[in-house]
Amino acid sequence: MPTDPPDAPDDAANPLLASLQRAVEATPDDVALRLHLADLLVEAARGGEAVAHLAAVLQRDPGSSRARELMATALAPPAPAAPAEPDPTARPSGFDWQAAESDLGEVVAPMFAESSAQESEVAAYDVEGSRITLADVGGMKEVKKRLNAAFLAPMRNAELRQMYRKSLRGGLLLYGPPGVGKTFIARALAGELGAGFMTVSMADVLDMYVGNSEKNVHELFETARASAPVVLFLDEVDSIGHKRSRMHSDHMRSTVNQLLLELDSVASDNEGVFVLAATNHPWDVDAALRRPGRLDRTLLVLPPDLEARLAIWESHLRERPVAGIDVKKLAKATDGYTGADIAHLVESAAEIALLEAAESGTVRMIGQADIEAALRELRPSVGPWFETARNVALFANDDGSYDELLTYLRKHRKL
Amino acid sequence: MSDPRLQRVGDLLELRRHAEARAVLQPLLAERPDDPGLHGLLAQALLGEGDHAGALAAANRVVALAPDDEWGHRIAAVTLDRMGQHLEATHAAAEAVRRAPLSWQTHKVYAQVAIDARSMGRDARAAAQRAVQLAPTEADAHFVMGLVAHRLSDDQTAVAAYRRALQIDPQHATALHNLTMLESGLRLGRSAQGLGAALRLAPDDELMRGNVDVLAARFVRRLYFAALLAFVVGLAVALAGGPDGGPTLLSVLVAAALVLGGGGYTLALARSIPVGIRRYVSGRLLRDRFLLLNVVLTASMTIAALVCCLVPGGAGWGLLLLQPIGLANVAAFVWAVTRRR
Numbered sequence: 001m002p003t004d005p006p007d008a009p010d011d012a013a014n015p016l017l018a019s020l021q022r023a024v025e026a027t028p029d030d031v032a033l034r035l036h037l038a039d040l041l042v043e044a045a046r047g048g049e050a051v052a053h054l055a056a057v058l059q060r061d062p063g064s065s066r067a068r069e070l071m072a073t074a075l076a077p078p079a080p081a082a083p084a085e086p087d088p089t090a091r092p093s094g095f096d097w098q099a100a101e102s103d104l105g106e107v108v109a110p111m112f113a114e115s116s117a118q119e120s121e122v123a124a125y126d127v128e129g130s131r132i133t134l135a136d137v138g139g140m141k142e143v144k145k146r147l148n149a150a151f152l153a154p155m156r157n158a159e160l161r162q163m164y165r166k167s168l169r170g171g172l173l174l175y176g177p178p179g180v181g182k183t184f185i186a187r188a189l190a191g192e193l194g195a196g197f198m199t200v201s202m203a204d205v206l207d208m209y210v211g212n213s214e215k216n217v218h219e220l221f222e223t224a225r226a227s228a229p230v231v232l233f234l235d236e237v238d239s240i241g242h243k244r245s246r247m248h249s250d251h252m253r254s255t256v257n258q259l260l261l262e263l264d265s266v267a268s269d270n271e272g273v274f275v276l277a278a279t280n281h282p283w284d285v286d287a288a289l290r291r292p293g294r295l296d297r298t299l300l301v302l303p304p305d306l307e308a309r310l311a312i313w314e315s316h317l318r319e320r321p322v323a324g325i326d327v328k329k330l331a332k333a334t335d336g337y338t339g340a341d342i343a344h345l346v347e348s349a350a351e352i353a354l355l356e357a358a359e360s361g362t363v364r365m366i367g368q369a370d371i372e373a374a375l376r377e378l379r380p381s382v383g384p385w386f387e388t389a390r391n392v393a394l395f396a397n398d399d400g401s402y403d404e405l406l407t408y409l410r411k412h413r414k415l
Numbered sequence: 416m417s418d419p420r421l422q423r424v425g426d427l428l429e430l431r432r433h434a435e436a437r438a439v440l441q442p443l444l445a446e447r448p449d450d451p452g453l454h455g456l457l458a459q460a461l462l463g464e465g466d467h468a469g470a471l472a473a474a475n476r477v478v479a480l481a482p483d484d485e486w487g488h489r490i491a492a493v494t495l496d497r498m499g500q501h502l503e504a505t506h507a508a509a510e511a512v513r514r515a516p517l518s519w520q521t522h523k524v525y526a527q528v529a530i531d532a533r534s535m536g537r538d539a540r541a542a543a544q545r546a547v548q549l550a551p552t553e554a555d556a557h558f559v560m561g562l563v564a565h566r567l568s569d570d571q572t573a574v575a576a577y578r579r580a581l582q583i584d585p586q587h588a589t590a591l592h593n594l595t596m597l598e599s600g601l602r603l604g605r606s607a608q609g610l611g612a613a614l615r616l617a618p619d620d621e622l623m624r625g626n627v628d629v630l631a632a633r634f635v636r637r638l639y640f641a642a643l644l645a646f647v648v649g650l651a652v653a654l655a656g657g658p659d660g661g662p663t664l665l666s667v668l669v670a671a672a673l674v675l676g677g678g679g680y681t682l683a684l685a686r687s688i689p690v691g692i693r694r695y696v697s698g699r700l701l702r703d704r705f706l707l708l709n710v711v712l713t714a715s716m717t718i719a720a721l722v723c724c725l726v727p728g729g730a731g732w733g734l735l736l737l738q739p740i741g742l743a744n745v746a747a748f749v750w751a752v753t754r755r756r
Contacts, residue, residue: 203419203423206419206422206423207419213419239423239426252422252426281430281432283618284430284432387619388618388619391614391618391619391624392618392619394614394618394691394694394695395611395614395615395618395689395691395692395695396614396615396616396618396691397691398615415694415695415698
């Protein structure tokens with residue numbers, strides 16, 4: 001169940017809220033006033049208090065879409081748990097810096113002036129520890145097998161590697177539809193290797209000033225080298241390294257060249273930097289990036305299999321008030337749905353139960369019927385991706401890059 | 416200096432990832448709602464997504480925000496053309512030309528929309544020529560010349576223009592596609608190869624895939640008529656030998672010609688087709704019930720023809736099969752007519 005923030009400010013700190021509270025107490029049937037108060041409470045991150053007012057509004061005006069929206073926001077699940085490893089940049093608990101900043105934002109000038117526009121916007125990259133391993137990834141046996149063959153086995157067996165003269169050159173490109181857990185797998189791989197984890201969306205590396213994007217790319221790799229052993233995860237790699245023949249900007253081309261330079265450098269000089277990249281559009285990735293020694297191995301990550309879906313359903317339902325849920329049935333019914341889709345289904349089901357509870361004034365559990373109702377509304381999000389993937393696998397697979405995808409499509413009668 | 420988000424939008428538009436381009440544009444538009452360039456990009460994204468009304472609204476916004484700029488008129492012209500409002504499209508394109516007479520792109524768009532409007536072929540050709548004069552090294556200028564000539568049935572000019580476009584940009588999928596359509600004529604194998612090459616460059620292109628469907632239908636039709644002819648000839652040869660007669664030299668020769676000719680042709684054609692097209696067509700044959708019926712009919716008539724020619728008393732068998740095959744053919748014919756309507 002969601003709870004109020006432990007250090008929620010009291011009304012004395014916010015005279016407007018206190019005054020509104022009194023006004024509502026004086027005129028409890030004033031729906032507009034209650035709604036306004038609830039709105040402000042939600043804004044002030046005091047969702048728990050807002051719920052009671054919103055329930056009262058919905059009792060009087062069940063059709064109020066604003067009240068429903070606010071109720072959904074107020075009762076949204078709490079933010080995910082903090083990372084397992086303590087974040088070195090995290091503030092000590094006890095004082096809400098964010099709230100203070102937001103309260104004083106317009107009164108007190110910022111402590112540090114903004115950097116000049118000429119400077120890079122991406123100054124530093126965080127290296128996280130990863131405690132999850134591949135054992136925490138439910139199902140997906142084929143993916144794990146491929147990861148082991150392509151990445152883990154050569155890395156773990158130095159003697160065998162030397163005997164077979166197998167080099168550690170090159171990185172791995174994970175591709176597949178959005179929302180299937182490519183980042184999670186990369187993180188698990190870092191945990192498996194006992195290495196740090198650096199993730200960066202390549203779209204964030206781009207900078208509007210000539211030379212800065214290249215600098216950012218270099219800085220990223222320098223940080224990785226200094227933090228070895230580390231898994232460097234380049235997300236959305238197509239946003240920087242897409243087909244060069246289609247690129248008109250010299251600026252972008254030089255950024256890609258810098259990335260190629262860094263990848264080659266990683267391959268020859270730097271031990272302990274394991275480059276993983278991910279994209280939803282491997283067909284748009286620059287061919288130069290996929291040459292030997294660079295991102296030369298590809299791994300298709302598909303929507304979760306039955307076992308993985310079971311794990312995902314269980315994980316998403318664990319913290320919620322549920323009753324009578326047949327997880328196996330749901331896992332079977334959601335073939336083709338991604339982890340993100342399942343998360344969305346659970347959210348929608350929670351919303352259905354919540355609104356009903358708010359309207360009736362009686363709290364009830366999330367049931368199988370709620371999830372099935374949500375399931376009827378939501379189709380798998382991967383449909384459009386498979387449309388494009390099918391065309392690519394059919395018509396642009398001369399070099400066999402998409403054989404794995406083709407096999408999957410054939411097996412699932414998607415051709 | 417240029418905003419990397421804008422570059423990203425441009426790249427996404429080039430990659431035909433229109434929905435993503437629109438998603439990147441939304442926050443930019445919220446920041447700068449009066450930036451005509453952003454509305455122009457939005458119009459392109461919406462056009463790519465098939466939202467013509469939205470694209471036109473965005474193009475009109477560009478015109479309102481930057482009335483002296485040709486871009487808004489140019490996008491409006493393309494959008495109106497797609498909406499079937501060809502005359503209005505030519506007016507918008509003419510406005511773009513008036514504002515930027517030295518821009519090859521305005522002439523290209525004028526040619527492109529004028530060729531869709533009735534009786535404006537001469538204007539379209541002049542505009543295409545002007546585009547080529549202004550930008551002789553731009554593949555798209557030659558492509559539009561090819562397109563206009565193609566539509567005016569000036570095949571020689573069209574082929575030369577498409578070839579020139581491909582010399583400049585060997586990855587110009589549409590030029591390759593159109594050249595294939597123009598040059599291969601009724602040669603199915605060559606058409607399939609050209610389409611395969613074009614689809615390799617633009618696997619998501621619906622028009623090209625539509626033409627593969629046309630090709631598949633043509634292939635099935637060809638085999639169907641060959642089988643029908645074989646059945647008629649086989650039955651005639653068998654009847655000539657008498658109702659209870661055995662296979663004659665002539666009937667064996669007819670059967671051999673059928674197996675070697677029909678089978679050999681089908682095999683050779685299948686081998687010449689790129690593997691992707693072959694897979695696509697196989698899937699299509701299974702999904703399209705009409706095509707499937709034609710395939711079944713073709714196989715039935717081929718077998719019936721072989722029975723007539725090679726089995727003792729083949730004429731009797733042939734006459735027995737004549738009625739169901741005839742009925743099935745009539746049904747297929749009626750289906751074909753209603754389907755065409």
